[in-house]
Amino acid sequence: MAPLTISFQGAARTVTGSRHLIRFGERRWLFDCGLYQGHRDEAERVNRSFAFDPASIEAVVVSHAHLDHTGNLPTLVAQGYPGPIHATEATTQLSTFMLADSAFLQERDVEHVNRHGIGKPRRALYGQGDVANTVGRFVKHAYHAPWQLAPEVEVCYYDAGHILGSALTTFAFRTGGTSMRLGMSGDLGRPNRPILRDPEVHPGVDVLVLESTYGDRFHTPAAETERELVEIVERTVARGGRVLVPAFAVGRTQELVATFHGLCERGQVCDLPIFVDSPMAGETTAVFVRHPECFDDETRRTFEEQGGAPFGFQRLHYVTSPQESRSLNDRTEPCIIIAASGMCEGGRIVHHLRHGLGDARNTVLMVGFQAEGTLGRRIRDGAGLVNVFGEPIRVRAEVQSLDGFSAHADQGELVSWVARLDPPPRRIFLVHGEIGPAEALAAVLKQRLGAEVHIPTRGEEFVLWS
Numbered sequence: 001m002a003p004l005t006i007s008f009q010g011a012a013r014t015v016t017g018s019r020h021l022i023r024f025g026e027r028r029w030l031f032d033c034g035l036y037q038g039h040r041d042e043a044e045r046v047n048r049s050f051a052f053d054p055a056s057i058e059a060v061v062v063s064h065a066h067l068d069h070t071g072n073l074p075t076l077v078a079q080g081y082p083g084p085i086h087a088t089e090a091t092t093q094l095s096t097f098m099l100a101d102s103a104f105l106q107e108r109d110v111e112h113v114n115r116h117g118i119g120k121p122r123r124a125l126y127g128q129g130d131v132a133n134t135v136g137r138f139v140k141h142a143y144h145a146p147w148q149l150a151p152e153v154e155v156c157y158y159d160a161g162h163i164l165g166s167a168l169t170t171f172a173f174r175t176g177g178t179s180m181r182l183g184m185s186g187d188l189g190r191p192n193r194p195i196l197r198d199p200e201v202h203p204g205v206d207v208l209v210l211e212s213t214y215g216d217r218f219h220t221p222a223a224e225t226e227r228e229l230v231e232i233v234e235r236t237v238a239r240g241g242r243v244l245v246p247a248f249a250v251g252r253t254q255e256l257v258a259t260f261h262g263l264c265e266r267g268q269v270c271d272l273p274i275f276v277d278s279p280m281a282g283e284t285t286a287v288f289v290r291h292p293e294c295f296d297d298e299t300r301r302t303f304e305e306q307g308g309a310p311f312g313f314q315r316l317h318y319v320t321s322p323q324e325s326r327s328l329n330d331r332t333e334p335c336i337i338i339a340a341s342g343m344c345e346g347g348r349i350v351h352h353l354r355h356g357l358g359d360a361r362n363t364v365l366m367v368g369f370q371a372e373g374t375l376g377r378r379i380r381d382g383a384g385l386v387n388v389f390g391e392p393i394r395v396r397a398e399v400q401s402l403d404g405f406s407a408h409a410d411q412g413e414l415v416s417w418v419a420r421l422d423p424p425p426r427r428i429f430l431v432h433g434e435i436g437p438a439e440a441l442a443a444v445l446k447q448r449l450g451a452e453v454h455i456p457t458r459g460e461e462f463v464l465w466s
């Protein structure tokens with residue numbers, strides 16, 4: 001067998017910029033090519049520089065559409081990558097507008113930085129032309145339909161239950177009677193979440209590359225999260241206020257919508273209008289509606305029986321035009337407004353916050369991760385005064401956060417998923433997690449499953465087969 005190695009080019013001891021290089025003899029493939037998100041200078045340096053020649057890569061295999069797994073593909077293409085990009089069909093459709101949106105946001109950011117003379121003049125990582133060149137390379141694959149990446153390498157996707165189209169990927173390398181199986185978890189979802197099927201357990205692998213975002217945490221159970229959600233909404237309605245929910249347009253918004261639909265079916269928080277105020281959430285929902293094969297049984301049944309519910313039901317309004325978005329400010333009755341971006345760094349949620357933060361009747365409800373340095377984080381941490389569009393606003397609204405909506409498996413879910421792999425992996429590499437969560441998970445995996453566990457550093461290369 002030709003030597004097989006893997007080197008971790010990103011998401012090593014951090015949660016961003018997933019990028020892993022697999023070498024098999026003379027051949028090279030890339031698994032994911034995500035955008036590294038961080039401070040401007042560092043992010044630009046990391047995203048522009050590849051530790052390999054993009055022209056030397058034969059193919060890219062992508063796990064799912066989140067930008068920290070796909071968002072640097074156009075840079076790779078712009079720097080000479082000539083080959084195909086393998087993905088599931090839903091990933092392909094979501095990536096088409098998510099990459100276009102990423103190019104748009106970068107161009108706008110560069111324009112802002114250059115206009116205000118912040119540091120050295122900059123240019124965007126990539127533009128719409130590079131995105132068009134990239135999305136033209138996608139090759140679609142169904143779950144459970146193996147394909148040949150090379151004559152001796154077979155790849156297969158399984159459902160990861162993380163976002164629509166997300167995949168667990170297995171690679172089977174075979175030469176002259178010997179074989180070796182490698183599993184790449186991408187981001188691992190959670191069982192019993194709304195909409196998506198539970199993560200599958202694929203056939204056993206010798207080596208597993210596993211995410212570890214919440215390797216040191218246990219999420220609040222779903223029933224408790226829903227109970228808290230109902231209490232928060234009812235309390236706000238009793239005050240005559242509105243609930244403002246910053247949410248990522250892809251995944252989290254659809255989960256919230258499905259959760260509210262389910263609550264209403266059970267007679268809770270009915271009669272309250274819900275506005276989804278994000279053009280991209282509308283586009284994303286349209287992709288969801290085209291892929292009922294990705295839904296769990298309950299969602300599929302509701303979808304078929306109620307013509308499009310739970311993504312469109314009577315009290316739910318998708319707001320498209322900016323005028324309509326602004327006109328929500330004139331409403332006097334209680335309502336729920338779900339708007340992007342999830343960390344309040346841009347998007348329509350910002351104008352809703354400017355209008356609503358100073359009113360003690362309202363609630364700002366955080367349902368996603370809030371990175372340090374973002375407006376969302378300052379609000380969540382209880383800042384009394386925040387700057388919105390350069391204007392100081394005193395926070396009088398109630399601020400709440402719910403962690404039960406996470407799309408990443410927690411420690412218990414990660415360990416029980418690995419424990420169900422048969423045969424169990426001999427070696428596990430932990431990626432996509434800060435060092436604390438990765439070390440906590442490594443300790444449990446070693447103790448419970450007796451596996452050899454590594455937490456690679458960026459650029460570190462390991463021989464899997466020699």
Ligand SMILES: [Zn+2]
Nearest residue numbers: 064066162187
């Ligand atoms: Zn993800």
